[in-house]
Amino acid sequence: MEDIEDLLVGAGSAPPGFRLPITSSVGINPFNKKKLDPSSLVLNSSSNHVPGTQTIFLKTFGCSHNQSDSEYMAGQLSAFGYAVSDNAEGADLWLINTCTVKSPSQSAMDTLISKCKSAKKPLVVAGCVPQGSRDLKELEGVSIVGVQQIDRVVEVVEETLKGHEVRLLNRKTLPALDLPKVRKNKFVEILPINVGCLGACTYCKTKHARGHLGSYTVDSLVGRVKSVVNDGVKEIWLSSEDTGAYGRDIGVNLPILLNAIVAALPLDGSTMLRIGMTNPPYILEHLKEIAEILRHPCVYSFLHVPVQSGSDAILTAMNREYTVGEFRKVVDTLTELVPGMQIATDIICGFPGETDENFAETVNLIKDYKFSQVHISQFYPRPGTPAARMKKVASNVVKKRSRELTSVFESFTPYNGMEGNIERIWITDIATDEIHLVGHTKGYVQVLVVGPESLLGSSAIIKITSVGRWSVFGDVIEILSNSNDLKIPSDEKENCNTERRSPCSNQEDTCACSSEKPEPCACESDACKSNDCNAIPDSYPETQNNQNTLNDSSLLQRRKPSPATVEKEENSNQKLVTRSVHDGGWGLLDTALLGGIFMSLLTIVALVLYVRS
Structure with a gap:
């Protein structure tokens, strides 16, 4: 039995961001000795702790779905006046959005929580860790926002700043898609199309946090696409724990959604769609339809299809619900039907029971296809999963296999022959x-x-x-x-x-790449290619952050332009504008202006002659 509950019942919740009285909207930890004074709910103008005036440090771990959740939380906090920062030292409260996929991610979270407590800063923890493991000792005395409660982060932050411990974990409805949002990259919209999944992989902890499949409606997603296109977004990433399973709970499927979204994109191809990670079992049913969509000019010819192992025996132990032959069918069909098709995949090295022969099958699979992107992870047992109770492969063997597969992958030259294209x-x-x-x-x-x-x-x-x-x-x-x-x-x-x-x-x-040496990876991986171990590739439950994400998307980061650069760009833009005006010839407006000037001169001359006469 849980000791903390969301006390809202039914559909009577407040609109996103609306502050409800604490007694009806937020469950308070009964072990917190501080009593709530009802008068504290009314802001006193003389208070030194006016909500909306503080700075919030926001740190995100995990997949692109987590990144989208953080962007939504940042948007709501900003809408209420809070300053959201990546500087922990100067912040009044820390908000940590966590990932539960691997032990290194959670260890990094634990370290950050300890630092926050040592600094005596108010702390709110969000994401999959508290949702899937709410009884962790590290979370004692900490406010929590569940994965489906992100639309109420403002309430939790405000109460935490008052010294209250707040926990919101239970909910049966999905957060709205039209919440305020502050994108990490203003040109990229990460759009969650569903939460949870239909699988039951023996190693996966994310199902404990995200739960069973819950899909947004086609109309709500198309409406969001139209909105972000109007905002100037140039890439839309569809995100979920399993894109291929979309709609099975509401009577639709992924091709129906994709066709509706593509129809809403600008005809000039200025905004591109990227389809998120999909597991083989569900895409197998729609291969030709998906291939047709991937050929569309507004859709990237790219798909992330995790295989995890090249051995059927290991896939059975993982409960992945497909065979290596079915994975090959997905890759072969899409490669044949879609010109320039690029496929990324994931591998887990050292899953319990993996023999040298099983691993050799995995190596041969990767050699056969020479994928341009492979996310290589060592197996991490997650508490509460069936795989955690299986007999483990020796850690030195796991590391050896990870290094060997990484070496094989790095020997590929996938872009040779593109020179001159x-x-x-x-x-x-x-x-x-x-x-x-x-x-x-x-x-x-x-x-x-x-x-x-x-x-x-x-x-x-x-x-x-x-x-x-x-x-x-x-x-x-x-x-x-x-x-x-x-x-x-x-x-x-x-x-x-x-x-x-x-x-x-x-x-x-x-x-x-940055010329500076990258920070040590929290994942203790054999070959971390990223300067930012928390860079977010398009990876979901099987491949979260702190892994061997061997692609250049992890090398990216934005910076603020210097004033000199801004001035230079403005001058450059002005030159282009000036040329476009002069090259266009005499337009109607130009003729009208010239006529007006001529009539003004005639009027002045007439007035001068009249005065003299």
Whole structure:
């Protein structure tokens, strides 16, 4: 029996962000000795703790679904006046959004909680850890927001700042999609299409937190897509614990949703759709329909399909509900039907019972397809899961296998042969080196180009000049402006290629990375390629943060432009505007203005002659 409950009953909850009286909206920990004074619910103008004036430190662990939840929480807090920051030291309260997939993620969370308590800062913990393991000792005396309670984070923060311990964990309805949101990248919308899943993988703890499948309606998702497109979003990432299972609880399916979303996207291809991770069992039923959608000009020809092991025996022990042959059918069909198709996958090394022969089957599978992206993880037993009770493989063997598979994967050269190709890309971010802009081809190949920050959010035609292991490099030929092609004048094109001059003479792969040494990974992985161990690839229950995410999307981070850069961009933009006006000839407005000036001169002359006479 739980000692803390959400006391709201039925559908009588308040609108998102609305502050209800604490006695009817939030369950208070009965073990907290502090009594609530009803008068404290009415703000006193002379109070030194006026809600909405504090700074909140927000830290996110885990998958893109967690990132979306954090963006929603940040949006609501900002809407109520709170400043959301990534600086822990100067914050008045810490809000930690947690991941329960692996032990390293939870260990990093534990460390952060200890630091917060040592600093005597008010603390709120959100995400999968408290939802799936609410009785953890580390969570004693801590306020909690459940995964389906993110629309009430303002209430929890305000009560925690007053010194109360608040826990919201129970709910049967999904948070609204139209809550205020502060995106980490203003050009990318992470759109959750469902929560939970239908699977019962023996190693997965996320099901304990996210629960059974719950899907948003097609109309609500299409409405959200239209809204974010109007906001200027250029990429929409569909997110869930299993995209392929979407709609099975409400009588629809993934192809129905995807066709409805694609119909709502701009016809000029200025906004692209990226389909999230899907497990093989459900996509098998819709392979041809999915392939047709992936061929659409507004959809990236990219899909994340986790296999986890190349051995049927291990897949059975994992309760993955498919065979290696079925996974191969997914990959082969999509590769055959979709030009330029790119598929990412996941592998867990050292699952209980994995023999050398089982592991060899996994290595052979990866060698057969030479995937451009493979997320390699060591097995971590999660408390409360069936796999945690299975006989474990020796840790030194697990690490050895992880290193071996990583070495095999890194030997691939997936982008060889792309030199000289002309591609359309969508530019949405800045590389860590603060020199290159980051775009993606339709196949979601990462392209690094040199140009002004004003190109962010645009689409461009580029020529690939060289390839690396994790990315390709290109020169901008043409910037596409909505449905019209805006060709770059020769001097402007020169500016695009020199504005962010690379310090590397031969544009090797290292140019895209920060020159500083990366921080040690909390995952204790064998080959962490990311400068940010908490970078969020499109990975879900099986592949969360703090893993060997071996792709260049983990190299990205944004920075604030310097005043000089902003001024330079404004001047650059002004040049383009000026040219477009002069190149357009005499328009109706120009003629009217000239006529007005001429009539004014005639009037002045007439007045002068009249005065003299």
